[in-house]
Amino acid sequence: MSSSPSTLRAHFTLAPDGRWVDGGGVTVRAGRIERFCATAAEVRRGGGPVLDLGDVVLLPGFVAAHTHLDLSGFEGRVPPGRSFPSWIRALLGVRGSLPEADLRRATRATAEQLVAGGTTCVGDIDATGRLAAVARGLRLRVRRYREVLDAGDGRRAGAVLGALASGSRRDPLWTEGISPHAPYTVSAELWAALARHVRRRRTAVAIHWAETREERAWLEHGRGPFADLLASSPRRSGLDAIEAAGLLGPRTALIHGNDATTAERERVARSGAAIVHCPGTHAFFEREPFDAEAWRAAGVPLALGTDSLASNADLDMRREMALFRAGHPGFRPAEVLDLATGAAARAVGLAGRVGTLAAGAWADLAAHAAPGKRASERLDAITRGLGAPLAVWVGGRRTESGPNQDSPASRIGKQTRGAQNEDARRTP
Ligand SMILES: [Zn+2]
Numbered sequence: 092m093s094s095s096p097s098t099l100r101a102h103f104t105l106a107p108d109g110r111w112v113d114g115g116g117v118t119v120r121a122g123r124i125e126r127f128c129a130t131a132a133e134v135r136r137g138g139g140p141v142l143d144l145g146d147v148v149l150l151p152g153f154v155a156a157h158t159h160l161d162l163s164g165f166e167g168r169v170p171p172g173r174s175f176p177s178w179i180r181a182l183l184g185v186r187g188s189l190p191e192a193d194l195r196r197a198t199r200a201t202a203e204q205l206v207a208g209g210t211t212c213v214g215d216i217d218a219t220g221r222l223a224a225v226a227r228g229l230r231l232r233v234r235r236y237r238e239v240l241d242a243g244d245g246r247r248a249g250a251v252l253g254a255l256a257s258g259s260r261r262d263p264l265w266t267e268g269i270s271p272h273a274p275y276t277v278s279a280e281l282w283a284a285l286a287r288h289v290r291r292r293r294t295a296v297a298i299h300w301a302e303t304r305e306e307r308a309w310l311e312h313g314r315g316p317f318a319d320l321l322a323s324s325p326r327r328s329g330l331d332a333i334e335a336a337g338l339l340g341p342r343t344a345l346i347h348g349n350d351a352t353t354a355e356r357e358r359v360a361r362s363g364a365a366i367v368h369c370p371g372t373h374a375f376f377e378r379e380p381f382d383a384e385a386w387r388a389a390g391v392p393l394a395l396g397t398d399s400l401a402s403n404a405d406l407d408m409r410r411e412m413a414l415f416r417a418g419h420p421g422f423r424p425a426e427v428l429d430l431a432t433g434a435a436a437r438a439v440g441l442a443g444r445v446g447t448l449a450a451g452a453w454a455d456l457a458a459h460a461a462p463g464k465r466a467s468e469r470l471d472a473i474t475r476g477l478g479a480p481l482a483v484w485v486g487g488r489r490t491e492s493g494p495n496q497d498s499p500a501s502r503i504g505k506q507t508r509g510a511q512n513e514d515a516r517r518t519p
Contacts, residue, residue, distance in 0.1 A: 096120040098128065098137035101149035101458060103466045107449035109425060111466035116141075116149065119454040122486040127448050144458045147481060148469050150428075152211025152232075152455040153408035154435035154446045156367045157297065157346050157396025160213065161221035164189055164197035165401035171376050174316040175303045178376075182401055191221075199225040201406060206231050206490050208407040209480035211455035212446070214297060214344065214367075214396065214439035216270050223260045230483075230490040232455060234439040235260070236270035236297045243322050245280030252284050264486060268295035268440065271338070273302070274310055274329030275317060282336040295342050295440035297367075300329050301355070302347040303378075330355050339364055344438045346396065348386065349378055356389040365392040365438035368430075370414035371405065372398035383419050394438035395430045413476030424467075424474040454487035 100116035107127055118126040118137035128134045134141060168185050172178040198221050205213065212232035215222060222233070237255055241247035259267060269292075271277045271285055289296060301307070306329065309317030313324030325332065333339045341363030348359070348366040359366065366386050373381055386393050395415060397406040408431045416427050436446030445455050461469040461478040472478055483490045 094121045096125055096138035098134055098139060098141045099144055099149060099456070099458075100128075100131075100134045100141055101144045102146045103469060104128075104149040105151065105428075105448060107447050109429075111470070113466070116144075117448050117454070117456070119484075119487045122454055122488070124448055124450055124452045124454050126450050144482070146460075147458040148461055148466070148473065148478070149448070149456060149458050150209070150473070151432050151446050151448050151452070152457050152483065152485065153209050153431045154212040154214070154394075154439065154441070155205065155210050155397050155406065155408055155411075155431075156214045156344060156365075156394040156435040156438040157369055157398060158205075158213045158215045158406060159218070159399035159401070160198050160202055160215050161194070161217060161219045162399035162401045163201035163406075164194035165399070166197070166404075167400075169401050171402075175305055175376070176316040176320045178402070180320060195221055195225045197400075198222055199229070201400060202226075202229055202231050205406055205408075206483055206485070207480065208409055209457035209459065209478075209483060210406075210408045211457065211483060211485045212436070212439070212441065214268070214435075216297060220258055223258070226260070226262065226265075230264070230485040230488060232264045232441075232445060232453065232485060233262075234266050234268050234295060234441060236268040236295070238270045238272055239281065239285065240272035240276040241278050241281045242276055243278045243325075245278035248278060248281035248284050251281060252288060255288075266295075266441070268297060270297040271336075273299040273306070274325075274332045275306055275321060277332070279325065279332075282332055282338075286336040286338065289338060289342075293342070295344075296338055297344045297346060297439075298333060298338065300333065300345040300348060301350045304350045307350055328355075330358060334358070334362075342440055344394070344440075346398075349373070349381060351382075353385075356385060356391060360389045360391045363392075365394055365434075367394045367396045367435075367438055368415070369396045369398040369403070370411050370418065371403035374414060375402045375404070380418060383415070384421055387422075392434055392437055393430055394435040396435070407476075409473070409476040409478060412474045416474055424470045427474045428470060453485075455485050457483045 098118045104112045104115045114131045116128045116134045169181045214234045218238040305315045308315035339362040343364040346367045432446040457480040459478040461472040463469045
């Protein structure tokens with residue numbers, strides 16, 4: 092990666108404060124954004140060759156705050172089922188029947204598709220190490236949450252945590268986190284051990300919480316379909332278990348939060364934890380409408396994720412934004428874009444480092460074509476899923492898993508003028 096700067100210019104650029112800038116851009120050096128250029132004059136002074144991207148919208152890459160890329164090979168194989176526990180049982184049943192080589196291929200292909208769709212960072216739950224096994228050369232930033240669970244059997248807690256000591260992946264695009272799977276699969280002993288582990292490392296945490304009403308029925312009363320799947324109920328709420336372990340705080344992303352009481356929303360708000368909503372998966376299970384408005388009113392940071400291909404037809408963040416907008420017309424397009432960029436970055440503990448074009452952030456960007464003349468029309472189109480990423484950069488490097496080379500993307504980088512042409516194409 093070159094340490095000499097270069098500057099990208101676009102018709103419209105999303106400024107770090109949410110304004111739209113006409114004819115501005117960003118200066119990139121050594122994989123990071125060195126400067127946001129709010130005017131044409133600032134672009135000229137930006138540094139290094141100027142790469143004119145033309146009539147595009149330059150955005151930070153989307154951040155999918157919740158994925159399970161290692162489940163990509165399960166696409167279309169597990170129907171929603173009668174209840175959530177029956178879906179889990181079906182998923183576990185299919186798991187052993189698929190060749191590992193196929194699952195790895197699907198994982199890599201899905202990761203590349205994500206990037207091609209303009210997503211440059213994922214908060215990914217890693218239960219198997221499969222993504223790490225296929226990540227060589229992959230230009231995708233990964234907050235990798237190592238999944239831990241003991242199915243409520245506290246005797247396994249020590250071994251489960253011990254396994255975390257091995258298998259960390261050294262890659263500048265990866266940062267580690269931890270994911271206690273859910274209150275119904277983590278024993279009291281494992282919660283206690285996790286509390287010590289997280290306190291020592293101050294690491295980012297993701298926990299599936301309050302996905303279904305059945306979850307609460309079992310956790311608090313030992314009733315409902317989860318009783319067929321699990322041993323004895325802890326007889327306390329999921330949020331109580333998370334809080335007792337010291338894990339209800341600003342470094343935690345709670346995934347789903349579909350079945351929350353008003354009092355729980357207020358507790359989550361006070362804690363600083365984020366809620367990650369996955370519109371495609373929500374639709375797959377035909378859940379009752381997600382109360383994004385109530386979470387917003389409570390002051391809880393919201394973000395969008397995709398969950399996995401086992402419960403979603405696609406992991407494209409453009410589609411997630413479009414689904415969200417369709418279900419939540421009270422959210423402005425700019426807010427919806429934030430749910431997939433800046434807010435999602437906060438949810439995965441990477442605020443200021445991804446999901447923004449601010450100086451100091453990693454240069455994870457995408458240039459989108461979108462219909463419309465004004466910036467507001469293009470924003471409207473992009474958040475309705477109508478944009479097309481023409482080029483995607485991660486850490487300042489143009490990705491090859493981006494759009495195919497016959498697309499207009501191939502022309503980006505050939506629009507610079509004069510002697511700057513060759514340099515501009517090399518860097519970033
Ligand atoms: Zn999930």
